[in-house]
Amino acid sequence: MNIRNLTEKSIIYTSNAWLCNCDKPEKWCKILIDTGCDILAIDELREIKKRTGRTPLNHVILTHNHYDHAQLLCAIKREYEPVIHASSSYTQGVDHVLNDGDVITCGSFHFEIIAIPGHTSDSVCIYCPEEEVLFSGDTPINIWGSDNTYEQSFVRGFEILSKKKIRAIYPGHGEVIHSDIPGIIRQSLINLKNSRII
Numbered sequence: 001m002n003i004r005n006l007t008e009k010s011i012i013y014t015s016n017a018w019l020c021n022c023d024k025p026e027k028w029c030k031i032l033i034d035t036g037c038d039i040l041a042i043d044e045l046r047e048i049k050k051r052t053g054r055t056p057l058n059h060v061i062l063t064h065n066h067y068d069h070a071q072l073l074c075a076i077k078r079e080y081e082p083v084i085h086a087s088s089s090y091t092q093g094v095d096h097v098l099n100d101g102d103v104i105t106c107g108s109f110h111f112e113i114i115a116i117p118g119h120t121s122d123s124v125c126i127y128c129p130e131e132e133v134l135f136s137g138d139t140p141i142n143i144w145g146s147d148n149t150y151e152q153s154f155v156r157g158f159e160i161l162s163k164k165k166i167r168a169i170y171p172g173h174g175e176v177i178h179s180d181i182p183g184i185i186r187q188s189l190i191n192l193k194n195s196r197i198i
Contacts, residue, residue: 001022001131002021003021006018006032006040007040010038010040012038014038015036015068015069015137015138017034017041018033019032019056020032020106020128022107023107027107028058029058030056030057031059032057033060033061033063033170034069034137035069035070035072036068036071037067037068037071039072041076042072042075045079045080057080058106059082060077060082060084060085061113062085062088063123063135063138063139064122064123064138065086065088065122074092074093083096084096086098086122087099088121088122099115100115110128111127111128112127113126114126114157114161115153115157116139116161117154118150118151118154119137123137123139129164129165131168132166134168135170136170136171136172137171138172141169141188143187145195146191146195147195149195149197150196152198155189158192166182167181
């Protein structure tokens with residue numbers, strides 16, 4: 001699976017917008033993880049359509065509904081008519097409300113939804129087992145200490161992450177994480193369990 005960030009060249013504040021090319025010979029399928037808020041992402045999609053003559057999107061999955069991750073959602077839906085998946089039913093344009101454990105299939109790849117409410121009540125991470133990659137949105141992966149308070153559902157999400165084989169994390173902001181991911185998640189889970197849990 002080829003993954004590229006449509007907002008990589010953005011000069012305004014925006015989330016990453018990860019376009020996943022899940023094509024296989026008999027099926028064209030592309031998923032966008034978050035839309036970002038920079039029109040540059042739409043320009044990139046138009047360029048793909050111009051180059052290939054095909055729709056550049058089949059699905060959009062939102063990691064949560066903050067404006068920097070979802071502002072272009074309605075414009076993208078109008079232009080390309082992808083299926084929109086989000087955890088919040090209040091997000092305008094959503095076709096499918098996500099639940100923990102849902103799996104979205106695109107081509108020969110599967111995108112598993114892991115609910116980790118914390119950054120927002122609708123925050124999810126998205127795990128692709130075939131590629132062993134995680135799209136983390138704004139969920140903090142590095143929990144540095146044990147002096148904070150967390151909800152049980154947030155800790156449960158980390159327990160699920162700790163059981164996944166992850167070779168790369170594609171965050172909502174910043175660069176892809178490749179190094180010591182099992183160690184980071186393991187230490188974060190220890191710190192969480194030593195924190196106040198409500």
